[in-house]
Amino acid sequence: MPSYTFTLNGTETTVDAPAGMPLLWVLRELLGVTGPKYGCGVGVCGACTSHLDGAAFRPCVTEPAAAAGRRVTTIEGLADGEDLHPVQEAWLAEDVAQCGYCQPGQIMTAAALLARNADPSDAAISEAMSDNVCRCGTYIRIRAAIRRAAQG
Incomplete structure (x- = not known):
C-alpha cells in the first residue's frame, strides 16, 4: 500500500492508503478528520470542500497522491489556535x-x-x-x- 506525506492542518502527516481511495476517506477514516463531510461523492455539493495549498478543492474526487508534498487544510485547521478565522x-x-x-x-x-x-x-x-x-x-x-x- 502506498504512503503519502503531506502537511495536514499545519502538521506533517504520513498515511498509508490505497492509491484510488478518495482523499476525503483518507482524511475521515484513516486520519480521523471529520470536518469535511461526505455529501455527493462526485464533487458537486461542496460539503467536503477543503484547501489544497490555499485553494478550495473537493477531497471526495481527489486521490491522495494529489496531496503528496502539499498543504491540506480542513475546517479543523482554519482557526489560528483559539482565534477563529x-x-x-x-x-x-x-x-x-x-x-x-x-x-x-x-x-x-x-x-x-x-x-x-x-x-x-x-x-x-x-x-x-x-x-x-x-x-x-x-x-x-x-x-x-x-x-x-x-x-x-
Missing part, C-alpha cells in the same frame, strides 16, 4: 448555520474566496459559492457573513 467569526455573528452539515465546506469556500479577493462583488460571491449546496437555504445569511468577513 474571520469567516468563522462572521458565520457566528450572522447566525448562518441551521443543521450545520454543509457549513465546513461553505466556510472553506468563502475563506478561499476572500484570500484571493478581499472585497468580492455579489457576483463573485455567487460564482464562488454556486457549487456549495445548503439544504436549509441559508444563502442570504451566507452572503451576509462573507460581506462581514470582507469588511474585517
